[in-house]
Amino acid sequence: MNNVPPNEKEIPLWFAERKINFPPVTFRLEGIGGTVDKSVLVAEWKGECVRYHFEYKKQFTPSVLIQTIAQYKYPVSRPGYSSKTMLIVLPYLSEEALIQLDENQISGIDLCGNGILLAPHFRIWRTGYPNPFKTSRPISNPFAGDISIFSRCFLLQNSFASLSELQKFAHARTFDAYPGYPKAGLLLGTASKVVDALSKELIVIKKGNEIVLNDRMRLLTLLRRNAKASKDVTVIGKTTLSLQEMQERLYQANITGKLRSVTTGIGSAGHYRVLSGVEENSFYVDSLSYALELLQVHEGRAFANIRLTEKQKNITYFDGRYHNGRLWASPIQTWLELFVAGPREQEAAEAMETLLSSGKVDDV
Amino acid sequence: MSNDPLLPYLIEIIQCPEAEGVILSGGFGIRLKQAFLRSSQQQTLISEVPTARATQDIDLILALDFWIQTEKAKGFKEVLDRLGYVVNQYSWQFRKPIAPENLQHILLDLQARQPRTEERVNVQDRPPQVGRGMGTGISGRQTLEAFAVEDSPQSITITTEQGEYSVLVPHPYAWLNLKVAAAHDWLKERAGEIPPKTDRETGVSRRLKHVLDVYILVAMLTEVELSEAIQLAETYREHPQAEKIRREAIELWGKPDAAGFLEMQRYVRQVYADAVEIDYTLFWTEGLRVALGIEIAL
Numbered sequence: 001m002n003n004v005p006p007n008e009k010e011i012p013l014w015f016a017e018r019k020i021n022f023p024p025v026t027f028r029l030e031g032i033g034g035t036v037d038k039s040v041l042v043a044e045w046k047g048e049c050v051r052y053h054f055e056y057k058k059q060f061t062p063s064v065l066i067q068t069i070a071q072y073k074y075p076v077s078r079p080g081y082s083s084k085t086m087l088i089v090l091p092y093l094s095e096e097a098l099i100q101l102d103e104n105q106i107s108g109i110d111l112c113g114n115g116i117l118l119a120p121h122f123r124i125w126r127t128g129y130p131n132p133f134k135t136s137r138p139i140s141n142p143f144a145g146d147i148s149i150f151s152r153c154f155l156l157q158n159s160f161a162s163l164s165e166l167q168k169f170a171h172a173r174t175f176d177a178y179p180g181y182p183k184a185g186l187l188l189g190t191a192s193k194v195v196d197a198l199s200k201e202l203i204v205i206k207k208g209n210e211i212v213l214n215d216r217m218r219l220l221t222l223l224r225r226n227a228k229a230s231k232d233v234t235v236i237g238k239t240t241l242s243l244q245e246m247q248e249r250l251y252q253a254n255i256t257g258k259l260r261s262v263t264t265g266i267g268s269a270g271h272y273r274v275l276s277g278v279e280e281n282s283f284y285v286d287s288l289s290y291a292l293e294l295l296q297v298h299e300g301r302a303f304a305n306i307r308l309t310e311k312q313k314n315i316t317y318f319d320g321r322y323h324n325g326r327l328w329a330s331p332i333q334t335w336l337e338l339f340v341a342g343p344r345e346q347e348a349a350e351a352m353e354t355l356l357s358s359g360k361v362d363d364v
Numbered sequence: 365m366s367n368d369p370l371l372p373y374l375i376e377i378i379q380c381p382e383a384e385g386v387i388l389s390g391g392f393g394i395r396l397k398q399a400f401l402r403s404s405q406q407q408t409l410i411s412e413v414p415t416a417r418a419t420q421d422i423d424l425i426l427a428l429d430f431w432i433q434t435e436k437a438k439g440f441k442e443v444l445d446r447l448g449y450v451v452n453q454y455s456w457q458f459r460k461p462i463a464p465e466n467l468q469h470i471l472l473d474l475q476a477r478q479p480r481t482e483e484r485v486n487v488q489d490r491p492p493q494v495g496r497g498m499g500t501g502i503s504g505r506q507t508l509e510a511f512a513v514e515d516s517p518q519s520i521t522i523t524t525e526q527g528e529y530s531v532l533v534p535h536p537y538a539w540l541n542l543k544v545a546a547a548h549d550w551l552k553e554r555a556g557e558i559p560p561k562t563d564r565e566t567g568v569s570r571r572l573k574h575v576l577d578v579y580i581l582v583a584m585l586t587e588v589e590l591s592e593a594i595q596l597a598e599t600y601r602e603h604p605q606a607e608k609i610r611r612e613a614i615e616l617w618g619k620p621d622a623a624g625f626l627e628m629q630r631y632v633r634q635v636y637a638d639a640v641e642i643d644y645t646l647f648w649t650e651g652l653r654v655a656l657g658i659e660i661a662l
Contacts, residue, residue: 224565258405273369273468277395277417301412301640339565342635344391344573346563347419351468358467 005091005111005133011056014111015041020089022109025117025124041087043117043276052087052107060090060110065097066184067312070286073182073257074108087117092131098185100228122275139353142197146185146314149174150194154204154219156319156361159212166211167191173319177327180257185314220356227336234309235288237297243281244247246306247325248282249289249294254327259294260286261322261327264309266345268329272355275338275348284311284329368395371524372469373460374422376447378531382439385430387517387532389542390473391416391573392425394580397533400520401584409590409642409651410583414576414636421471425503425534427514428476430495431485437500444472454493455503460552477513509545511605512538515596537593540581540655541609546574547624548612554623562605574630575616575624579642582651590655597657610658617652620644 006014014020015029022043028041030051041054057064065088072086088101088108097278101108102125109115113129142151149170153160155172160166167188169185175183195211198204203224205214213219239246253259267282285291288310292299297306319330328336335356338349355361370392378384395416401408430437449458449472458472474493477479479485488496492506507513517532534542550571552558561570585593600606616624629642652658 123395270367270369273420273462274372275417275419276368276392277415279415319634341568342573342631343563343568344417344419344576345571346566346568347570347636355467359465 003132003134005058005060010120011089020109020111021113022115022117022126029130043119045119045122045124046244047278048119048121051085053085054087054089057088058091060092065090065100066182069100069104069106069184070260070312073104074288080239091133093127094131094187095127096187097184100128100182104182104184139271141226142194143222144228147190147194148223148226149186149315149318150191151198151203151223152315152318152330154198154213155216155223155356155359158359159210159337162209163188163191163195163211166195170318174314174317175321177262178254178257178260178317179321180255181260182257195235207343211231216357216359220353223332223336224339224353227340229340230309230311230337232309232311235292235297235299236301236304236306236307237299238290238303239295239297239306241296246281246295250327250331251325253290253294258319261288261291262317263326263328265329265333265335266336268331269338269345269348271323271326271328271351272331272334274334274351275345279307281306282309283307284309284316286310286312286317331355368421370418370420370470371522373462374531375522375524375526375529377422377424377443377472378529380443382436384445385427385436385532386440387425387427387513387534388423389425389475389513389534389539390421391418391577392422393533393539394577394584396522396531397518397520398580398584400522401586404521406564406586408583410646413580413583414632416577416580420468421473422659423473423475425475425477425507425513426495426502427443428479428483428485428494430476430504431498431500432483432504434498434500437495437498437502441444441501454505455496456490456493456505464468465652470518474502474504475507475510477510478506478508498611507542508605509542509609510538511603512541512596512600513600535592535596536581536585536589537596537655540578540593540652541606543574543578543581544609544613544616544652545658546571548568548576548616550575550627551612551623557568572631575628576635578624578626578652579628579632579647582647582655585651585655590651591657594657598654601657607655610656613656613658614654617648 012029015027025043025045028042032043039054041052043050054111075279086106091111093108093114094112107116107118114127117124123305130284142148150166153166157169159245167186170186174186175181195204199206203215203219204211250261254261261283264282264284267280269278270280273338284306288308320327331352335352337348338345395418397405398416446566449460452459456474462468462470465467479487485495486497487494487506493503494506496503513534515538516535518535520533522529522531549558550569553560553569553571562568616622
């Protein structure tokens with residue numbers, strides 16, 4: 001088998017040539033299109049036929065998996081669909097990935113024979129087939145994107161007894177505020193690669209299993225250098241809900257897993273007492289369409305009192321902190337967003353950096 | 365507004381009788397004036413304007429009276445002592461450590477205009493400090509561009525859950541002179557004439573914040589204020605500082621493709637998600653140029 005996964009257009013041929021097998025089930029393709037709405041796969045076993053809307057993604061990083069799980073679990077934009085009729089097809093699914101799918105009751109198969117297939121009358125689990133698409137690349141950048149969560153953890157806690165302790169800490173800080181949300185991504189293997197990269201920079205040192213922060217200032221510098229201004233879609237509009245009503249609805253959606261939301265980093269700058277005049281009703285949400293409905297927002301600039309930006313990556317929601325019923329961004333996120341904004345915001349970022357360099361981030 | 369993190373620290377100062385007459389300027393002053401205008405629904409030159417932001421600094425201008433009657437300056441120093449401020453730089457900059465564990469602090473800057481010949485107030489050089497050596501414990505950083513700051517300062521109301529407070533802010537004419545000069549330092553910095561104040565990573569000049577402040581000050585002009593500014597501009601027509609600042613304003617914004625205007629647009633687009641295009645005619649032709657009396661002088 002070639003170690004380059006097929007692209008989306010090649011997948012029908014793979015099914016037709018029976019290169020994708022999941023015994024004892026047999027697959028039959030009914031339709032294939034660019035979107036999940038048009039791609040239907042029929043699985044047959046013991047006379048039972050189950051139709052799945054499926055989506056193949058060539059990339060199979062943890063972040064792709066978590067985004068897909070989130071989309072499938074709450075398919076708000078696709079009325080009539082449920083997570084039970086969805087099937088993810090990725091080039092490879094590790095056992096850890098299968099556990100995540102199972103926890104979220106979503107079916108998924110790979111091109112190697114691994115998978116979990118859920119149907120009304122059967123549940124098939126296959127794992128252990130090797131990954132022929134494996135690349136041994138080290139992670140490209142431990143200071144940006146979701147993988148930087150592991151780096152950011154060291155600003156919050158100086159040492160971790162083991163890699164799995166680091167992973168647990170990262171999980172808790174990413175998902176505790178959203179108990180109903182699928183806990184996917186942040187894999188142990190990724191944590192290990194990040195720690196290796198940080199060790200090479202002497203930012204952390206390993207003492208047996210223990211991983212200890214060695215150079216906080218260098219970590220801050222490299223996180224700062226990798227910060228970029230957000231270019232995600234933002235909707236500005238007007239809601240008639242009171243702040244308290246908004247907070248209550250967002251809180252309920254957060255804990256039931258229907259939506260992830262958090263105040264933006266800039267919007268949290270006043271909370272951390274470094275900048276006043278920021279628009280506090282600025283939220284990151286992982287589903288713009290759901291949030292607009294939930295908060296009864298009418299788009300438009302006239303008398304606008306709320307802004308919503310769609311962000312799906314875990315890093316956005318990492319280390320959010322509840323205070324008086326409101327979920328504020330992590331001080332780390334606030335610092336980085338201020339840093340990539342204007343000159344006055346950069347002055348405020350310097351004040352935040354003083355706090356972060358002190359190591360007393362949780363006292364903020 | 366009432367939950368502004370800096371507000372309690374301003375209020376604890378201005379509610380002291382010894383602080384009567386202090387004038388609040390800087391980014392926080394602009395922010396409070398904007399909030400006041402919005403709450404009182406006054407019509408301003410430009411209606412849609414970004415919300416002013418402020419860091420944890422309080423900039424106060426002290427009238428020369430504070431040192432002419434030295435008891436006033438001494439009384440104000442006692443207020444600062446009582447509130448926990450300690451000297452940070454010379455005797456014009458103070459800092460107040462705040463929680464947690466004193467890692468954050470409020471910075472308080474005191475400024476004053478240049479005394480006129482007949483005003484018996486000491487000015488010590490290097491750097492020029494107004495009122496230094498008069499036994500009061502405080503001085504004001506001499507600010508040449510503040511020549512008009514004691515003319516017609518305006519009282520604005522701050523409404524909080526605890527009550528209403530009043531504070532003086534400079535008249536827009538005086539404020540614009542201060543801010544245009546500060547914004548022009550950015551051009552001087554670009555030309556290598558003064559030491560840079562740029563961010564070590566991004567290279568963005570910290571002085572650019574003054575460019576945005578000028579836009580917000582112009583946008584906030586009411587019709588009455590603009591008329592008053594025209595009169596003040598006429599009063600100070602021959603003042604060397606006023607003349608210099610008019611030239612600096614022309615250099616910064618005199619044409620739609622002038623550096624100040626281009627940078628102002630870039631800043632607004634970069635920082636504010638709901639940014640609007642800046643109307644050059646309103647800002648310059650009908651706003652700043654008129655308010656500084658440039659039309660009259662040219």
